Amino acid sequence: MPSALSSQSSVKPDASTIDDAQSTKGEEDPQVNLLHQVSEWLQHEKARRQNRKARRAEAASGTKVAARESEESPVDEAPHCSESTFSLDKLEKILLQYSGARPGDGLASLQSMKRATRRRPKGLRRGSASESDYTDVDAPVPSVEAFLDNSKTLAYTGGTAEEENAGSSASSKRSKDQEAWLTFKTEIVRLAHTMQLRGWRKVSMEEAGDIKVIRLSGALTNAVYVVEPPRHPPAPPKTDNGSGPVVSRKPPPKLLLRIYGSQVDHLIDREKELQILRRLGRKNIGPRVLGTFLNGRFEEFFEARPLTPRELRIPETARQIAKRMRELHDGIELLEEEREDGPMIFINWDRWVDRCEQVTTWLDKELESPQNEIKAATEPWRRRGFVCGVPWEMFRKAVDNYRIWLIASCGGMNEIKRQLVFAHNDTQYGNLLRMEPASQSPLLLPANEHKQLVVIDFEYSSANTPGLEFANHFTEWCYNYHDEEFPWACNNRLYPTPEEQHRFVATYLTHRPAVPGGPTSPLATPSMRGGRSTTAITPLNLDEGPDGPGYQQLETSAEEELESQVRNLMHQTRLWRVMNSAQWVAWGIVQAKIPGMGEAEVAAASGKGSLEDVKHDSNGNREQKTPTVDSDVDEEETFDYLAYAQDRAMFFWSDLLALGLVKAEQLPAPMVEHLRARAVDY
Template identity: 30%
Template structure:
């Protein structure tokens, strides 16, 4: 098997100089295993993916293919050449049948190409009618516990800032409605209709409660526009390219040593953001708020994977560390600060720069609280709609052959393969309505913290998070 450094050498600046090829053909993952393997190899030949052209079709039965997930939006596979064959490992995504409402694939693929030019995320290697091949990254997926690691949290802040800085928005993107509001107004009508069809609606999802939610969100939206109207100079409110789904499962930590990461100043680049399906223009504060909100989730909990634990929200101290790392990285990118060790917060700042960063941090906290209700409300709509689409899910889950003796081993250096039988988010067993209920309650708690309509909920305890939960 090849090391990830070898894979990096294969791809180099491929995304910049060689646009990935496209095929109009469909790759059907419901066919028998041997046929699926053959079609994967034929597709790789059509797309002229580096080194794979030399593997003859007769050897397709020797491919190592491991299904990693089968969610509503993607079926994801690890693909490797036969042993002792010099070709890079790949990630194969086959799109699900029910993603069109949430995901614009043309937009997503354009984003992947944009990001690859800045060495953010995996390279896009080939596209076909219902999926794509990407660069495989030897890595582990961050977990609920890993995002709480103080150093990794600093790294996440720095990487978010770099992504926000690197990708230039088009004139159209700069003048269109930010993604958070666009999604709300796009998802609201179908969610309203979905609520009417719920057989056993939760108290937050009755027709009457949903009508109140519409009014309350409209009032919050007007409040936010008024609140932000005189703060357009705040860096954290600048419209930038955002990930918009910065949960722990969408951040990888590379496991293979790379020459480019040996400098302590670049150590944070060991983290790689992935899954840009919801990416688009938003205020920087949205990505920060969404990441903090995801600290409350435990998508692999054996019984309550849908629940949100407010006690797990980052403490004031941890938020301040995150803001400082983000503000420092902004200063580095604007040539106002030299960073020597990405794992540490700077202590020898000039008085002027220190004051600037402290102001930046205060603005981050205020903006995070202001935009947080929108984070919870939009994901609540998403959960309602996913519940409806889940009921009509058309995935046919076939055996991929990876449980045979020949292919039993999981991919090297990855934790993507599930280790226990629990319903993670995105699976057909996930409790989407329970998730939406939790998000709606958080929406009202965060509105209460802003002095807005709360429907009887207490304020969200931003300042009273217990350190014991970290």
Template identity: 45%
Template sequence: MGQTSLEALSGQVSNPSPRQGPEDSGSSQPHHHRLDHMGERLISQVAEWLEHERTKKQQRKTRRVYSHKRKSPPAEPERERGRPEEPGEPSAVEQLTRHHRRYSIDSQSSDVSLDRLQRIIDDSMNALGLNSIPHYRPGMGRKSHKKRAHHLHRTASSDTEYHDGDVRVPSCDAVLDNSKTMSYSGGKSGEGADGTSVSSRKVDKEREDWIKFKNDVLRIAHTLRIKGWRRVPLDTGDTIDIERLSGALTNAVYVVTPPQELLNNTEGGKKAPAKLLLRVYGPQVENIIDRDNELNVLKRLSRKKIGPRMLGTFENGRFEQFFNAITLTPAHLREPETSKQIAKRMRELHDGIELLEEEKDGGPAVFKNWDHWLDNTAKVVTYLDRKGRSGGLGPIRGPADAWKERGLICGVEWAKFEQALDKYRKYLDDYYAGHKNLRDQLVFAHNDTQYGNILRIRPDDEKSPLMSPQNEHKQLIVIDFEYAAANMRGHEFANHFTEWTYNYHNVTAPYACNTSRYPTLEEQRRFIKAYVEHRPQFPHAGSTPNLTPHDTPLGTPGLGATTPGSSSIVDFMLDARIPPGGYKDDEKRREEQVEQRIKELLEETRLWRTANSAQWVAWGIMQAKVPGLEQKDGPPEDAEAKGSQPAAIVSPEEQPGGADEFDYLAYAHERALLFWGDCVKMGVVKMEELPEELRGKIKLIEY
């Protein structure tokens, strides 16, 4: 659950740095910028020619060696076999002889010339502040472009969004350490993150760490060649603004703003480097999130213009496009119009991204996650269960110890929880009667549509297309695709509806699941009806794998596939036949079909809510800090003897004494209570089979 809270920050203007030439950020460019641009282009063209000449030279050398090894020249080397020589045309032997003689004469001088030219290119690159061959090859075919990129091993730049039809994202192997920085921003002199007074020595140390962090951010932005940011000189991190955004559970998220003096400089029509969204991954979070898969997903989304554009990645984080937007709140989810807009955007995501065959074969990602996380989850829970049974748990010093008051994390011992989930999975297998029926209904799902992952863009222009009623829902964008994968529509709805019950900004219990806030049946119907009736409009035919641009909103009962319907071209023909029974009967049939589909999806949502809860139970357990438990190797019994460090996944903002400590084990416990409530309602387990203490605590949702 990557939660972010984006607040709009404004301002856009920039100055070139003394060393780095400014980049192309608008139609109006200063004279020295045009010169730098032309210089980079010239270097690119000369480097391409140089590589071409060296390749030809190597080929000539190879042919020369080959001809020496043969007793006679190969027949017809330059001419199609069987074609007679034209009158006056040199023979094949004469061609080879002339070529060999010319190569021998020019070989030594060409070596010197090419080496000298290479030195000229290197010197010119240093003068322009370039660390790699720039990319300027308009008019070149794709084949030669790809060949050139292979020869030069060019590092991609964020200035280049696509290459050979695919998204190119620059990357580097830098690691950004944010563990010592103060919360959110640089802080105020004499005050800590909580407003309490601190010693001047501590303030100075925190300020020093903060400036170092900002300089590291700037250095990585330079390395990735993020557009415009090379204008900000290195080691001037104290001039840029970095604001930590609250609420992130998996990542630490920041807004990076260029120096104020550049924002205020509007002379010459120059644009400032754009603000950036910086995301720093929690340490060891790869145990939960497959970052390679996430980046591949983001590239697939970029092809469809969905979500923020990635600008560059490094070892433990990435830079993204920053939107002038606000993050939704729990109250927004309950607004009828906002809820319908979310449903429309969800439909566009499900229908706009085609699943790969291997994703379909792998089945619902909710169970793939569970199976992948199972070993680590079991290790943590069995350790805590054993500690609970042994007694003598010690004092409660903070969120990391609060589990001692609640008892068993899952309400029962881990083995019983796992047995209940296995019974539930067997229930699903019987319900769908085979993998194929399930496979055919999978869609590309976000899987974490909580309010903090949904932004509303604030258009700068009142005449923006986003302001028109038909496009108003497109003001909403979804971020954080860390868990995006193949899942059922019902699972996506269940996840979203369950997120209605949370307020992660609650001061006393941000982990609590308040089932009274779960959407009512009418609110669920309103959401799903908007989803079913929405007809996504896609800009390109190839962008709609699941639907035609005006396809029917209905699906085959029990399946997710669509069928030809109301928006056939026949509907727009003046001489089209009147449907049997007239238009009123036809409209009535369509309404009945819509109602039937809503009913099916409501049932599917209830069915998959249990799986969704189980997944987040495991997630919360893996995120928790568990002192005394070794994370990866060795049985739990060995952990205390070895005196290992805190286990599981510890985000930088969750370090002891951090301002945003979140009780992950409490979150897992609350989710487990919801899991048991759904198991009882489904009949997977009987109430009397549960421990008496658990019976009074389970969370039941009646609809």
């Protein structure tokens, strides 16, 4: 699904290894903090005991000399004082032994250890890999009750500094554009100040026009911008004698600004999305959310580049994606309610289907209206016929019947729930970034090379089956959302072959990430949860060589078990591919902005009443309002959502034909011909 194709870009390839002390200020290891507190108490208690001994000895002898003698002689001390001193000494030894400090260092070593742990160990930049032990506590994310208006800044140019436009004979429209961009930039800086985003207090409101704001191409669910600080920040303050700067003037970090699309509030539950992002943040997966506002958020910007459609097909890259997918599935535990609710793809369909019915029913009636032929000259969708290939009622019934068949084929809903994993659900090439580390980075080690891949855009992430995740990813091999002529088209010939699927799934199943903390680490995968069983291992006779019958039998058994698991997951992928297509057909219909489609007419066409009525999901416990279609937004439409939906519907019908769930005579003859020409039988 084309949600965000270029959400990040590469500028400095070695930035992934930069360790920023400011970003980790206040972060400590709880165990070291405890050691520090106990050591402080121990020092205080030993000092009190020492003073008490001195006073007791001085009172007994009347002289300081006697006090020193009593201090050196345990016979003159009270028995309980001697035992307490011995206990304190023993406690000190235990603390030093537990902390790993040298005995000669004393308690001072515990103090230095506390200070040292305030800085995150150097190495992988936060978020550059899925595995980290350094962030286990939710950090508060600032939130502002503000709305950031980007309706006049939806073009992909115009975000450069004002000085770049100086001296140009700008037209009246250009002047208005510059004014709109300046207002937009000013509000961005104001929000950054209010949220106290790290480093951005250095950028004054007067410098707002000098920041660089560039909208990234291809982001279809949201408008995504890169926000860069001024190129020439003000000179740092001087010392009293004017000899030089007091501190270095480090520029603020770049930001990723995401403004939610006007058509997707009913597609995505933003509060749930933020909760998921917080869970991912505890594992350092994906970019951090730095701050939120009413219609968007600021995120950490990765110095990386998105993959290209061609790269998905490179065997080594495909293996790396499979490993990352396995780490995500096993690294994030599903909540009990997520597993109980069942696959998110069913929930999405149930949530979107009413809106789809309203829109598609209106479109179908328009195709049959007398004025359709006249309007078709300026509205391409009218020339292509039914959006779903057939009238809406037939498409919806086909989805309902297929869903019943799918659940039965997978062993029932309880078995499906058992197989669920935390899935990304949108692993298209633009949501996979490759870090470009410096030559000394640990990301370049062979064992870590797959960790150069960073997954972003978790808007559709939740519980789904591995088969659905594979089906979604494999289908994305067929798309190039940057194609100049047909960015919406699905090229079925590019779907991975059985051999390519086998290699991907086998890599996924056999990946065992080396995670700090051993097999109990959350991201370790010593076993496959959710119904995925590992290969049974029989005891190995160490006296036998590698050519012995026991060793060969074990190896053969493991290979056969692995092959069985691969074949099973490939079969599951085939079954779930139809539901995946149905979901994105609905997504394209809901996203579409159609000229002349009034909300009242849409509601009347479907007989569902006003779109402002409260909606409930399939469980009856969720309500929301469907926003009105904004046909007045001044934006050049670069992606044909209805064409995308119709093309995806062809994939849906092709699979139903291949599975025998629909007969050729039930479909229009020209459509059947088209489907057979582009069928993917594997």
